[in-house]
Amino acid sequence: xxxxxxxxxxxxxxxxxxxxxxxxxxxxxxxxxxxxxxxxxxxxxxxxxxxxxxxxxxxxxxxxxxxxxxxxxxxxxxxxxxxxxxxxxxxxxxxxxxxxxxxxxxxxxxxxxxxxxxxxxxxxxxxxxxxxxxxxxxxxxxxxxxxxxxxxxxxxxxxxxxxxxxxxxxxxxxxxxxxxxxxxxxxxxxxxxxxxxxxxxxxxxxxxxxxxxxxxxxxxxxxxxxxxxxxxxxxxxxxxxxxxxxxxxxxxx
Amino acid sequence: xxxxxxxxxxxxxxxxxxxxxxxxxxxxxxxxxxxxxxxxxxxxxxxxxxxxxxxxxxxxxxxxxxxxxxxxxxxxxxxxxxxxxxxxxxxxxxxxxxxxxxxxxxxxxxxxxxxxxxxxxxxxxxxxxxxxxxxxxxxxxxxxxxxxxxxxxxxxxxxxxxxxxxxxxxxxxxxxxxxxxxxxxxxxxxxxxxxxxxxxxxxxxxxxxxxxxxxxxxxxxxxxxxxxxxxxxxxxxxxxxxxxxxxxxxxxxxxxxxxxxxxxxxxxxxxxxxxxxxxxxxxxxxxxxx
Numbered sequence: 001x002x003x004x005x006x007x008x009x010x011x012x013x014x015x016x017x018x019x020x021x022x023x024x025x026x027x028x029x030x031x032x033x034x035x036x037x038x039x040x041x042x043x044x045x046x047x048x049x050x051x052x053x054x055x056x057x058x059x060x061x062x063x064x065x066x067x068x069x070x071x072x073x074x075x076x077x078x079x080x081x082x083x084x085x086x087x088x089x090x091x092x093x094x095x096x097x098x099x100x101x102x103x104x105x106x107x108x109x110x111x112x113x114x115x116x117x118x119x120x121x122x123x124x125x126x127x128x129x130x131x132x133x134x135x136x137x138x139x140x141x142x143x144x145x146x147x148x149x150x151x152x153x154x155x156x157x158x159x160x161x162x163x164x165x166x167x168x169x170x171x172x173x174x175x176x177x178x179x180x181x182x183x184x185x186x187x188x189x190x191x192x193x194x195x196x197x198x199x200x201x202x203x204x205x206x207x208x209x210x211x212x213x214x215x216x217x218x219x220x221x222x223x224x225x226x227x228x229x230x231x232x233x234x235x236x237x238x239x240x241x242x243x244x245x246x247x248x249x250x251x252x253x
Numbered sequence: 254x255x256x257x258x259x260x261x262x263x264x265x266x267x268x269x270x271x272x273x274x275x276x277x278x279x280x281x282x283x284x285x286x287x288x289x290x291x292x293x294x295x296x297x298x299x300x301x302x303x304x305x306x307x308x309x310x311x312x313x314x315x316x317x318x319x320x321x322x323x324x325x326x327x328x329x330x331x332x333x334x335x336x337x338x339x340x341x342x343x344x345x346x347x348x349x350x351x352x353x354x355x356x357x358x359x360x361x362x363x364x365x366x367x368x369x370x371x372x373x374x375x376x377x378x379x380x381x382x383x384x385x386x387x388x389x390x391x392x393x394x395x396x397x398x399x400x401x402x403x404x405x406x407x408x409x410x411x412x413x414x415x416x417x418x419x420x421x422x423x424x425x426x427x428x429x430x431x432x433x434x435x436x437x438x439x440x441x442x443x444x445x446x447x448x449x450x451x452x453x454x455x456x457x458x459x460x461x462x463x464x465x466x467x468x469x470x471x472x473x474x475x476x477x478x479x480x481x482x483x484x485x486x487x488x489x490x491x492x493x494x495x496x497x498x499x500x501x502x503x504x505x506x507x508x509x510x511x512x513x514x515x516x517x518x519x520x521x522x523x524x525x526x527x528x529x530x531x532x533x534x535x536x537x538x539x540x541x542x543x
Contacts, residue, residue, distance in 0.1 A: 055436035078437035129376030158379035
């Protein structure tokens with residue numbers, strides 16, 4: 001087995017976000033997130049429920065980026081039903097972001113003033129509802145100081161300071177589990193839920209991560225190195241889940 | 254007895270008025286009632302408020318200057334993440350926006366369908382959605398909170414009543430019983446119930462007693478109770494997908510998306526595909542292209 005590359009380290013770091021979720025809808029959006037979710041299910045979280053990317057829950061390890069891959073349908077979950085699952089809370093979504101601040105407030109709606117944006121992006125999409133109703137993680141393939149900023153232009157996904165302002169009742173389902181980037185894994189395990197450097201990917205220095213982050217990242221003595229994939233994980237990633245290596249287009253080795 | 258509600262795209266447009274709030278079914282670039290959208294593009298209608306899980310319907314109507322306000326959960330072409338004509342409209346400030354969380358929009362349509370002024374939801378709390386759209390406010394629950402204390406504050410998602418809804422079904426009968434054969438109904442049933450009048454286009458009108466042969470009874474989700482008019486429009490969702498009848502015309506969608514890069518390209522596209530006599534001619538032009 002040739003050594004793991006950065007994209008594969010990211011896949012495993014994503015998979016680790018879902019550890020402990022048990023029987024829950026694992027709903028990662030994006031290529032590496034999808035591969036990571038499927039890897040978690042094929043290894044340490046076998047009871048996760050996942051979609052085929054459309055209206056079905058698919059029980060098999062569908063390869064990503066393979067059109068017409070066979071689907072073992074275990075349930076029908078069209079969009080109206082998806083919102084039911086979402087509001088019911090048995091879901092862990094992984095989204096992307098165009099901007100994020102130190103409390104995990106996320107923006108992918110637009111850049112500039114919402115009333116007349118400099119750049120219209122995706123809009124609020126599902127971020128407000130997702131973040132206030134169930135666990136959310138993020139995957140950022142381009143860790144940079146342009147993305148990790150002091151203040152986001154529009155808060156789509158709710159961060160910890162906003163959740164705290166809402167009070168314990170309104171925010172009782174809010175959890176930002178983790179942020180995985182091409183450089184590092186981040187979490188909010190600090191007294192005031194500021195973003196913390198959890199682990200650096202092999203080959204990345206702590207200073208590199210700090211330099212690529214536009215706000216002051218909490219760096220304490222708990223920073224570790226992101227774990228490498230096992231041989232079995234590499235086999236699953238390369239041969240079963242992502243045989244066309246679509247992951248390479250999202251994170252360069 | 255099943256009434257006969259058959260009409261043409263032009264008949265539908267004749268029942269619409271400038272300034273109306275019109276809901277459009279489907280989702281992004283999937284099962285959109287495009288033949289009805291094209292008829293609006295050919296008409297003098299203007300100043301419309303469009304409510305949609307948006308795709309090329311919103312993009313085309315914006316590009317043609319038909320839209321005063323867009324109410325949407327997103328506007329996407331699926332394989333092209335952001336609708337380029339809509340992007341231009343937003344960035345130039347020519348279109349007013351009500352940009353909703355996708356689930357909030359479902360609730361707004363559901364509230365209108367049930368004729369209540371709002372539905373409560375946690376979605377939106379803590380985000381900037383309420384800051385940039387101050388017309389959406391919170392409501393305090395009259396019931397004790399989960400901790401036994403004060404009632405929870407929740408977002409009161411206002412009803413989104415529609416003057417008219419446009420939806421596209423795989424099959425229908427002449428009375429407006431609609432059948433979807435693809436993987437998802439999306440919010441088409443809510444659109445139909447939220448609207449004063451709903452116009453349903455369909456790939457094929459079949460006899461009522463043939464609907465059961467087309468798909469299981471679970472697919473018969475639109476009742477004629479909710480439908481004013483039925484338009485037979487084969488290939489009418491083009492260039493969006495209409496599974497399982499046909500997939501998306503990706504080549505055409507790319508050609509369309511590219512027209513956002515220059516007014517000349519848009520004008521040429523408009524002349525070739527939109528400034529045609531009727532839907533039949535559009536389909537002839539598309540057919541000749543392939």
